[in-house]
Structures are given as structure tokens and as C-alpha cells.
Amino acid sequence: MKNTKKLISFIMVVTMILALCSVSALADGEAFKLGATGPLTGGAAIYGNAAANGAQIAVDEINAEGGIQFELKYEDDAHDAEKAVNAYNALKDWGMQISLGSVTSAPANATSAENFADRIFALTPSASAPTVIDGKDNVFQMCFADPNQGGASAQYISDMALGSKIAIIWKNDEDYSTGIRNSFVTKAEELGLEIVSETTFAAGNDTDFSVQLTEAQNAGADLVFLPMYYQPASLILSQAAAMGYAPKWFGVDGMDGILTMEGFDPTMAEGVMLLTPFNADSEDEATVAFVEKYQELYNEVPNQFAADAYDCVYALKQALEAAGATPDMTNEELNDLMIEQFTSMTFDGLTGDGMTWDSTGAVSKSPKGMVIENGVYVGLD
């Protein structure tokens, strides 16, 4: 027993020493220090890891080219605002010059306030709540803001005459879902779309959807709008199928990923429509190369979070080159240069062509309409 304990403590000491050894390979002043927080563990870990992997691929590609060098560090925030601030402070101690913000909205609300106060420029890949950029001149988004997405979905449904009676099921304890739902409802009223049923769910209450689906069915809804991530959406689809309820389904970018769930029966998602900025099945050369590299390294198909983070790093590279920035600049100097560049440049990436940013930090790019047919995404337009 005593020996086992000694052995365990020895192993732990060795692990700790090894952890200390993995310090930066590059000396200060040779590379731009990019810091970011994201949920690398916990329930939202799939998003954080995807973003960290996507960003890492971009950094490796750029560093291999020579020219601008990046050093990337992702700290875990476990999708928790308080942990995110601690992670942010750790990154600041490390010497972060530019930030990729946080991956999810709630932590991003906390860290973006710090970014603003410390004058460290932030470009978040995927924190889509409008509050993340609101009133902060140096925080920018790579993803659509939630209102943008809800409004665009309503417009799309109305333009294509997809449904006359609409039901909405949304997650009322999540900024992402609530934000999209609010802007969808506003736009739908404007366009004269009839919303016949509105039901919600929340964390801890997100497994049984029989009530929400029965209400939608009883109200005669022929289209159900699902502003949520794909995990609850997959449960809704399978429970509706078991009930024999088959309306049209309309999702948002969080629905992306449903087809890559291990064991998911793609016939469940047949005919599901969604607006998304990224399509892993696209024939586009850059996307094909990215998806291949991602699959080779991480053994799975990248989702939009990975693509957004990849785009973030390339957008920063473009801006840094255009501004002639050097890694020995302080974060304040870089901050001012980046604000100037981002409000004036146009960027082509995996998640859209001709992206521009306004002074609020919101991106302008057009979502693509997709429908799932025979287990693959097909463009609607």
C-alpha cells in the first residue's frame, strides 16, 4: 500500500514537471500571442474543442508559410462566466496581445468586458449574443449576431412560402436561443406570418418534448422553427417521428452537426432546413482542404465553430499584414490598428465571401439556405 502511494505521487510529480516543460517554443517578440477561452470540458465542450482545433489548424498553416507567426493558447472556461474571467486573467499573465474572445455567449459577455477595459482586441468566432459586442468598440464577431439570424430565417420562410402556421420551440435559459426567437417573432409579425404555438424548455428539462410537440400539433402548425443547438433538436426530431408528427422543420446554424452525431439516423433529419454560414460538404476548394485536414488530425467532420475560428485567425492575419503590425507592439497599439483595419477591410473565408464589419463589431455576411436530403446538405437556392 505504502509503495503504491509512493508510486502514485512519483507519477504525479513527473506529470507536473512535464506540464511545466510544455512552455512556449518561441521567444517573446517573434510571434503574436493569441489568447482565447472556450469550453474545453463540460457540456458545451464540443463547441470549445471545435473552435480550438479550427484555430490551431489556421495557426499551423500560417506559421508554416513563414511571414507572420502566431502563438495560440486556449484556456478552458467550461462555459462558465466566472471561470472564463479567471482563464482570461491567466492569458493576460501569459502576455496575450490579441484575443479570440470566448467561444460561447455567456462567458463571452464576461470576457468581452475585460477585453474592452484592458484594450485587448477581440474577435470571437462564435459568441453570437448582441450583448457581447454591445458598447465595446474593440470586440468583433465572426458569426452572425442572433437578431440577424432570426430575422433572416423569418424572411426566408416568408419568401419561400414554406409554412402558414408556425410553431416555435426555444430554450428560454440560453441567450443564443432567446435572441434568435425574439428577432424571429418581431420579423414574423412584420411579414404577417402566423405563429400558432410557442413553447420552451431549459437546461435540465431538455429531454422530454412530448408536451411541446403535442401543443404544436394540436395548434395545426405546418412548420416548426427550432432556434437551438442540434443536441436537443435531435431529440425533438426523434420524438416527433415516434408521435407520427411530420411538419416542416426549420433550424439555425446551431443545427449544424446533427448529421455527424455517432449513431444518428439521418432519415430523422430528412427535409430539415437551416440557415448556416458553413457547409462541410461544400465543393469549394478551401473548404475541402480544411475539412480534409481537420478529419485527418481530429478524426471528425468540422462544424461551423471550427470554421469560424479558422476564419478568425486568417482575418487577423490579413488585418495584421495590412496594418504592417509587428509582434513587439503592445496590445494597445495592436488594438487601435485592428479596429481601424476591421472596420475598413473585406474578408473572404470559409464561412462567407465579402465579409465586412461595422463599427459596432457585427459582421455582415449572407447566410446560406440548406436542406438535408438523403443525409447530406443541399443548397436551397
Next chain:
Amino acid sequence: MTFLNYLLSGISLGSIYAIIALGYTMVYGIAKMLNFAHGDVIMVGAYICFFAVARYHMPPVVGVLAAMAVCTVLGIVVERLAYKPLRAAPSLAVLITAIGVSYFLQNGAQLLWTPNPKVFSSVVGTGRLALFGGQLTVSYVTITTIVSCIVIMVALTWFTGNTKMGKAMRACSEDKGAAQLMGINVNSTISVTFAIGSALAAVAGVLLCSAYPTLVPTTGSMPGIKAFTAAVFGGIGSIPGAFVGGLLLGVIEIFAKAYISTQLSDAVVFAVLIVVLLVKPTGLLGKKVSEKV
């Protein structure tokens, strides 16, 4: 008819809570500790069954048995390493350790199996039994869950009441010190309790994921907490109480969603719990034990 449909949905949700609550209440009733890691043992059971069936194409029965075997071993190992050294410690220390074990299992699962959700295919098929010409439907999973609940309940009651080991368990539950003086091996008795509790967790995990098929490392935690609530509601430590508490909690949750508000359903559920505990502090079927001084 809508009312009856909601009632059936409530029963199917409640039967899942009930089967998880049985494991909670069993361990609490005998070891007098709240095993907050129970929900995570459920998750491990579901993963084992998932891999056996989906990756290695074994028949579902083998998957369930494999899950039970792995969880039994896991339960015993966790008890030996994490809880046994604290047998004499205050109950708060054990509670915190259990929370630690819970996080350890969740994060371990995440490292081993990645956080990406997996879709569990039901071990009893996705069919539904139609009643009244198809106006009411009950899924096979619900029927299986309720039958399993009743079988487990009867078996546990018989086991604790009539076997030698069962009697030893009840003795440990009343007074560990006295039980030891009477020649009962307290440590092995508690180990057996954890083994049974964890095997039940594996069954619960398989049924939980058969009904609600998304499987992630945090799958067990929230149903675990709800089931714990159900166990308290029914009277923690009481085996029939866990069953009744689970079913009622499910039905109240669905009715609150359907007739009050989908936004407030959890608030309603916990408000009912508070009222019940105010009126009957030991839960619906809990025994009142007077402390002898």
C-alpha cells in the same frame, strides 16, 4: 384524450426517474450516504451498452449485461477507493467526496469518449403500443421501464427482508457499530450494497438512453438530480417510496408544462416538493425514526 396522452407521457418520464431513484434510495437506505456519483455511473452504463451494441454489434441483451458487469466493478472500486477511507469521517466529507467522484467520472468519460453526443439506439426497439384505435400510444421503452421498476422493487424488498445478506444490510443501516459487534462484516456488506446499486444504475442508464437517446458525458447528471429529488419526495430510504416519488414527479412535471407553462415547469415541480416536505418532512412513504437518546 389529450389529458390521457399527457398522463402517459408523465408516466414514461416518471418511470425513468423511478428506476434511477431506486438506486439512490437503496444506497442511502443502507450506507446512509448520498451517492451523488450515481447519475454518472448511469452514464457509464449507457456508454458501455452503446459501445457493445453500436460498435461491436453485440445483441442488446449482451450490451445490458456488459454494462451491468462494468458498473458493478466500477461501483465497488469507487466505494473502496473513495468512500471506505472516510467511513468514520463526518457525513459532509463523504458527500463532498461523492461530488468529486461525480466530476471525475464525467471528465474521465469526456477524455475517453469525447464530448461529442452519440445517439443511443433503443434496446427494446422504438415501437409503440397503440390503444383505443391509435388515439393513445405507449412506447415499448415505457412498458419495459415500468416492468423493470416493479421487478427490481419486489426483488429488492424481498432481498433486504429475507436473505442473510439483506438482513446484514438492514442491521448496518440501523447501527454500524452494533452490527459489527454481532459479527457482521460491515465493509463487505456496504460493498455489496454499492455493487447492487451500481448494477441498477447500469439498467437505469440503458433505459434512460433508450427513451431519450442523446448520450453525452453529462447525460446522467440532471436526471440523477431529478431522481434524487424523486427519492426524497417519496421518502428517501424507502424502496416503494422511490417508485411512487419518481412516477409522481414525472407526471407533475408534464402536467405543469402542459397546463401551467413550459417556462415554469421546474419551478412548479420543486414548489410541490417543498409543500410536500413541509407537510411530511420524511417524504410520502418515509418512516419516522425517533432517535433514542
